[in-house]
Amino acid sequence: MRVAVVGGGVVGLSTTAALLQRGVDVVCYEQAGEPMAQRSAGSSRIFRLAHALPDLVRLAAVARAGFGRWESASRTSLIGRSGCVISGEQMPVWAAAMAAAGAAHEVVDGASDGLRLPARTPPSEALLDPVGGVIDVDAVRAHLTELTRGAVLRAQAYALEDSRGGATVWSSAGEARFDAVLLAAGAGTSPLAAQVGIYTPPALAHHVRFTFPFDSPVAWQCWIDTPSTDLGTYQHQTGPGSWAVGGHLDPALTAWEVGREAATTASRDAVLAYARRHLAVEPRIVDSLYCVTTPDLGDGFEFRRNGPILAVYGENLFKFAPLLGDVLAAACVDGSTPAVPDVALNY
Template identity: 35%
Template sequence: MATRTDVAVIGAGIVGLATAYSLQRAGVSVTVYEAGEPGGGQSAGDSRIFRHAHADPRLARFAVRSRGLWREWGDDLGAELVSLDGAVALGPGVDEKIDALAEVDGVDARRIDAAELAERLPILASHDGPAMLDAGGGSIHASIVVERLVSRLGDALVRDHVLTVRPTGAGTVEIRTGTRRAEHAYAVVCAGRGTASLAHGLGLSLPIRNAAHVRVSFDVAGAAPSSLATLQDSSGAFGEAAVYAAASVDRTRYGVGIAEEVPVNDDGRSVDPDALQGLAERTVAYVRRALPGLDPAPVGHVHCWVTTLPWGDDGVAVWEHENVALVAGHNLFKQAPALGGVLAELAAGGALPDELRPSARLGHA
């Protein structure tokens, strides 16, 4: 069968969409295969946090590259994709984060007092502990990003599930889906939870750990504030050791999550529903204590699988097998523009940067 397009992208989450968008902008033909709703898996929800602070300075520099591309994408797609409200972090590690970011060019991060904290995050309860502002951070308008990228893809998006990815030995990659067989010059697999099984078909064993997570959305009580920064709270001051939150595009909603995962059951395919419910209830309880500017009655839930690598929650890597690349990691939404660009260059004949090879352990905590 003749090659349908130059590159196959398996998975229309944010990394797959970013890869396909970068390929299209470079004039490379692409087909994106997605079994479900584009952006409906690990990329689901209205918003995500953009932040520069990472334990691995290489990943912080990668975030700087992505932040510039988010601006470029916004110009091209005709929408603000990352808010200008900044990213707030609370907790004893603030000074360490500021010191680390001082070594990264292009980042404006500084400690803020209680008065500025209240201005940047008016829905937060009174807090006079250590606080940091990453001025270049903010809420990624995730649903808008996905909508605009899917619109750009047009007919390049194929709604079908991929069963196998196989190099043919003749310079192409065979893709078998539920209803078709196609060949492409290259394939990029960014299928989230499905990546490991497709890799297994290639003889690769990827060290991906699967779990589940819940994020809860709340209405802002009263009028939308003029500023609503994202939040990372590791202070413990409000009863939880690790919480994150981001705002909707109009600042009328705030999505809040406790940074814990629900383990997969022994069957490898399911999770305990009571554990998910317990995590959601803890999130509501946190909102009542920490975020009095929100109505504590949930207005939305996102339940999703998460995939992490053994060297850290922000870990990311790309595996190569002949003319197939497979990417895995967690917390990748903010890094998608730079990561998608790298994958597009690789699919078009470029080389994989050493920092993204598994041996580099990018995102090591």
């Protein structure tokens, strides 16, 4: 069997590695200079079990076990043990989902010793996810790059065709025929999927994460905050003395039509103002990370298929990467279309 994986982000590389382990002849197309250089970029990401749905909590736990296998194979720590805090409007729903899934968690008040946050005023109530922590993106990239060595083709896939008994991929490296194709190209998935009759959300938005310096003897936890009257944020440490903050702005300020420069300026102003008001960090931006997102997807992932071509899309997929690699590799081989409830039941 011959499979094409379009997209060399963390999901594409995870699937390529899983296919290689199954003995499948696989080519991973990546248009960037290096794998995991676009949506998967950045030195760190948040891992968490906490989600709004019990199925996603259970699948995050499966993914954490997968990261553990990668850690054993690479002999490298991939996820820190700082823990993750969730506060704000979403907290009660996430806490209920954790309870329904049987995941370890605790709901505490703002005076709890269990909170280690850079907040000038702690949240009145918060959910503690003890399994949460910071993913070492660079270490994951190194591991997956080694596993997929020789299977990644630096070429842009620009056209697909569902042809008899398989599919054809046209790329900057030429034309090639495959038995199955996986589309895992992030922002590039929708235009390619549309060529073969698969709908995935086409809207795009700009997003920027900003890093601030800090000096604290306390190891802070990752933090996801969704207040009703202020900026929603996700926050985590990106290295010694570096604290990253991403803000969830009014969609009108970061829509694709606004342009990268205007969206970046709006994001910078909002996050900097938030840091000055609420955080015990030096209110000085020392780094930023830009990426393109698909708005309104929420947490989790979805799958769509037409014949031999399967597409995957979603937000915050990095933390599910080991699980998604296995699920997508199996679907490429057997021609199935996964669904989140079925995956949660079978894993």
